[in-house]
Amino acid sequence: MKSSACTAGCANQSEQSCICTKLVKIAKVRKYFGGRIVKTVLFALLDKWADWEAAYLSSALQMLGQNQFSNRVLSLTKDPVESIGGFRVVPDCDLQSVPADYDALILIGGMSWRDTSAQQLKSLIESCLIDGKVLGAICDASAYLGTIGVLNSVRHTSNDLNDLKAWAGDAYTGEDNYVREQAVRDCNVITANGTAALEFAQEVLLALKVAPEEAIHEWYQFHKLGYYSAPLPGDATSWNEE
């Protein structure tokens, strides 16, 4: 029986919990941070961004991260930026107001990474790498990284190697580092193909140490396999108890 009392801070007033609670309980984080936000994660969205590529990561940062993480939506302007599914999201910042003290920059795929306007993000990405922050890119955003020379010295993946080579041209010399896996993490750079929303999220969560590794893997399995097939959460009580 997987049911238990609610600890997720939701409006569930019953003795039994909603599934959100179960997801949070996986982490079993015992030591809180007093409500203080300690890490900021920027989600870069362009017009016609891919809904599913952002959804698991954004929510898991909050549900596993126990008040440690602040997600901020970045776009080219502060106008609402529409997803493929037609959801219009209000950016928290544009390139003129992006916070300097962020901890991770996550580039969400979609239909606009090949527009010339996407070049406006190049300098932010380069400074992210220079500062050693976490950089994630999924689907066409990962191929965009190839076009600006970011993938030449790290193990990486993308939607398709031939597409990456054709688009990036001479800027891409990293074929030997291309890995045919759903998501690849090399140091602080995470890349993934467009069917790897969960794997991408898992690797970013691990890179940011959002929760104990065991808890992150269990969160992944819970969503990948589903409620009736996932193993029962194990014990991850050592997280933040030192």
Next chain:
Amino acid sequence: MKSSACTAGCANQSEQSCICTKLVKIAKVRKYFGGRIVKTVLFALLDKWADWEAAYLSSALQMLGQNQFSNRVLSLTKDPVESIGGFRVVPDCDLQSVPADYDALILIGGMSWRDTSAQQLKSLIESCLIDGKVLGAICDASAYLGTIGVLNSVRHTSNDLNDLKAWAGDAYTGEDNYVREQAVRDCNVITANGTAALEFAQEVLLALKVAPEEAIHEWYQFHKLGYYSAPLPGDATSWNEE
């Protein structure tokens, strides 16, 4: 080799395609509708809605639906409604401006279905059923349906039977119709647990006949198994060729 030329209408200018294109190509819809929107799908979002529970369905309606579907975000007010992941979405309509001629009402789970404010949606849900439109509810939104008597005469699922019974009380007499599966479709009512975003989307796509069944199943497998494990798309050329 799964690569092919772009047909998705994205900004991809290379000879090779982005993965979005591959997803669209699965459908192989040969006959278009002249750009005319023929079906409207309402996504009801409440404060702290679950990002992942909406993402696959909203995007697939557009990517498989070939201009047939218009997604409209409904909330209790027209103020931006924030997801668990912190994405603030601008509603297209509130309860005062909801279009009368919609085709499906999709209730996305989250942290607010147990707030008293959620009761404002009850009459819309009841009229949706009376009119024989498609009604989908995932995670805590499915349990909400139990509290207003919707689940007593249809096969259904939710996050947890005991939670459903405890919350709904006497309003729920449908225990014999509870199915321990990721997602359940009975006529025009689709329910799912919170780890079943893909299964929920698949059932709604089938109910709305968004694409040929084979194409919908292939879309599901592509995302469920991932790019390297999913079977190559088959032939679904009979769709809309009559």
